[in-house]
Amino acid sequence: MPLQTMMPMTRWSIVVLLILGLWAPARSLAADQVPVPLAERARGAERVVVGRVASVTPEWQVNQFGDRLIVSVVRVTVSETLKGAATPTVDVEVEGGTIGTLTLHVSDSLAFSPGDRATFFVKRNPRGRFVPHLRGQGLLKLDAANRVPGSSLTLDRIRREVAAGRGR
Secondary structure, eight states: OOGGGOOHHHHHHHHHHHHHHHHHHHHHHTTOEEEEEEEHHHOOOEEEEEEEEEEEEEEEOTTTSOEEEEEEEEEEEEEEEESSSSOOOEEEEEEOEEEEEEEEETTTOOOOOOEEEEEEEEEEOTTTTEETTTGGGGEEEOOSSSSSSSSSSSSHHHHHHHHHHHHH
């Protein structure tokens, strides 16, 4: 039966079902983006370091699903270790980057440039290399005033929350 000849109530039912069908997946995706408290991030991370990006080297990698991605190896000169083994540098693999004229932007992550300062919550991936714990939530850039841009979060508060996470 054509849509125009359906009863008005049936047409509204179809419209409502279509809207719900589009809304529900978007809502579940948004639920995945709920910020995890800093103390919990610290508990789940193997290391938490503060440092300055010394270099960014993009490379092609294949992830666990067989997808070919650009991954940037971010070499961090560590100025402070808040959790885990202290080392002078740490390499963190961050999805996204540019190789030639091809750029991969990852919506839940940050792009880094040499000179950027940040706090890195990291864990090892199955290949033994460091990656951000909780993806983009494991990366907190810092400005010159030791604040996370666009928020009221400071490095001092990050230090306190990481210490609280270690203590539990």
